[in-house]
Amino acid sequence: METYRRTCLYDSHVASGASMSPFGGFMMPIQYSDIISEHNAVRQHCGMFDVSHMGEISVSGPEASWLVDHIFTNDASGLSPGHIRYGMMLYPDGGVVDDLLVYRMAADGQYLLVVNAANIGKDYEWILSAASGHDVKVEDLSGQYGQIALQGPESEETAGKVLGFELSDLVFYTFKEVDFEGDRVIASRSGYTGEDGFEFYSSPEVTRKLWSSLLSAKVTPCGLGCRDTLRFEAGLPLYGHELGKDISPLEAGLGVFVRTDKPDFIGRQAVMALKEKGLARKLVGITLDDKAIPRAGYPVEHDGCMIGEVTTGYNSISTGKSVCMAFVDARYADIGTAVDIRIRKRVFPGKVCRKRFYDRKYRKQL
Amino acid sequence: MSKIIDGLFYSESHEWVKLEDGIAVIGITDFAQKSMGSIVYVDMPDEDDEVSRNEEFGAVESVKAASDLYAPVSGTVMEHNGELEDDPGLLNRDPYAGWIIKVRMSDPAETSELMDSAAYAEFLARQE
Numbered sequence: 001m002e003t004y005r006r007t008c009l010y011d012s013h014v015a016s017g018a019s020m021s022p023f024g025g026f027m028m029p030i031q032y033s034d035i036i037s038e039h040n041a042v043r044q045h046c047g048m049f050d051v052s053h054m055g056e057i058s059v060s061g062p063e064a065s066w067l068v069d070h071i072f073t074n075d076a077s078g079l080s081p082g083h084i085r086y087g088m089m090l091y092p093d094g095g096v097v098d099d100l101l102v103y104r105m106a107a108d109g110q111y112l113l114v115v116n117a118a119n120i121g122k123d124y125e126w127i128l129s130a131a132s133g134h135d136v137k138v139e140d141l142s143g144q145y146g147q148i149a150l151q152g153p154e155s156e157e158t159a160g161k162v163l164g165f166e167l168s169d170l171v172f173y174t175f176k177e178v179d180f181e182g183d184r185v186i187a188s189r190s191g192y193t194g195e196d197g198f199e200f201y202s203s204p205e206v207t208r209k210l211w212s213s214l215l216s217a218k219v220t221p222c223g224l225g226c227r228d229t230l231r232f233e234a235g236l237p238l239y240g241h242e243l244g245k246d247i248s249p250l251e252a253g254l255g256v257f258v259r260t261d262k263p264d265f266i267g268r269q270a271v272m273a274l275k276e277k278g279l280a281r282k283l284v285g286i287t288l289d290d291k292a293i294p295r296a297g298y299p300v301e302h303d304g305c306m307i308g309e310v311t312t313g314y315n316s317i318s319t320g321k322s323v324c325m326a327f328v329d330a331r332y333a334d335i336g337t338a339v340d341i342r343i344r345k346r347v348f349p350g351k352v353c354r355k356r357f358y359d360r361k362y363r364k365q366l
Numbered sequence: 367m368s369k370i371i372d373g374l375f376y377s378e379s380h381e382w383v384k385l386e387d388g389i390a391v392i393g394i395t396d397f398a399q400k401s402m403g404s405i406v407y408v409d410m411p412d413e414d415d416e417v418s419r420n421e422e423f424g425a426v427e428s429v430k431a432a433s434d435l436y437a438p439v440s441g442t443v444m445e446h447n448g449e450l451e452d453d454p455g456l457l458n459r460d461p462y463a464g465w466i467i468k469v470r471m472s473d474p475a476e477t478s479e480l481m482d483s484a485a486y487a488e489f490l491a492r493q494e
Contacts, residue, residue, distance in 0.1 A: 293427050
């Protein structure tokens with residue numbers, strides 16, 4: 001029998017009666033009450049997620065900036081301390097090892113890389129092998145960090161009232177250290193829901209204290225079920241669906257995070273070659289006329305021929321429309337193109353649309 | 367505890383059948399709706415479609431997943447419940463009132479292969 005890892009908040013989830021399922025090698029809460037009310041809590045007020053399954057890999061030492069720039073598609077060495085950047089690590093053929101956040105820590109030349117739970121081992125090995133022969137220290141600190149995401153328009157106010165954190169000076173994708181009852185917490189204005197919000201990194205013990213304080217203050221605990229519906233509506237990719245080892249970030253529409261103007265990084269040549277050649281397929285949004293739900297793996301068709309495949313789809317909780325993201329043949333990727341999706345025995349007509357079904361509410365300015 | 371109603375027939379895939387003058391009214395049980403969670407869409411066959419016992423005839427979709435529906439009896443669809451098109455949540459609120467299809471049975475003897483309420487209660491007890 002396969003055994004699953006547990007986050008530092010596992011006991012609390014079970015005590016709260018959450019329904020638990022495996023995700024990324026961990027036994028995680030999928031929902032506490034139901035996905036729809038948790039989703040709406042985040043859109044309208046705020047909700048909290050246990051995201052302690054995410055991995056944290058530290059890169060430090062004299063050649064840390066070189067290493068991060070070497071493995072990361074976005075600009076890392078140009079980051080000021082206290083700033084975060086999103087990007088990917090690529091294989092030499094241009095496929096994606098993982099997508100991640102890079103935190104430039106205050107200490108000179110130190111970075112914290114936040115990676116997907118399912119990829120922690122693979123990422124760590126990948127970074128270690130890229131570091132070989134260089135004066136740099138790579139450490140997997142995943143076990144030392146718990147992580148809570150507090151998401152929604154009332155997050156700043158809630159963090160102030162309940163945890164005593166003054167976070168109004170943080171803009172989107174910046175972070176600072178705050179104090180909770182004498183312990184250190186890294187607080188970043190970031191998240192994976194399309195809403196304003198924060199992510200708190202701290203020791204497992206402090207994470208448990210933060211979680212129980214928020215629970216006592218009646219903040220809605222949310223499971224991974226609505227984390228997926230929220231990120232999907234905001235057009236954010238999930239590794240294994242919109243990203244993977246056989247997918248180029250260009251195909252996924254994430255070219256803005258691939259800085260080919262950097263002199264070098266692993267996979268750069270493949271990205272340049274694909275840019276030259278042009279894309280054969282593209283990730284698009286599709287909206288259906290009917291309420292039938294297009295789900296991952298369902299075929300996308302045009303005149304009865306298969307032209308692509310759904311990567312994620314839902315009946316959008318925020319809009320009530322059945323929508324999906326799908327990789328389609330680039331010839332059918334223009335907005336407004338009529339396409340069909342095969343759902344069980346029938347075919348449902350739809351149209352290509354923007355793959356952002358909900359406008360993000362990030363706080364980009366003070 | 368899941369609600370079970372006397373006088374209905376039940377399938378192992380958690381559909382219920384109510385007989386009304388040779389017409390089978392078919393829905394999903396309380397156990398089924400609870401294990402699905404919030405239902406957001408019901409895929410139903412149209413009038414005059416044929417359904418066959420133990421074969422898929424549609425699906426019930428929650429936010430997270432689609433669950434196939436299996437016909438407990440064979441026959442011709444007379445009607446599907448149009449109310450579910452606008453209000454699929456009826457299956458959560460009152461699964462025994464929220465019928466899905468009515469079928470004119472081609473072989474009324476098929477009901478003898480279904481469970482009665484006592485047998486279904488035992489079946490659920492073994493599941494839980």
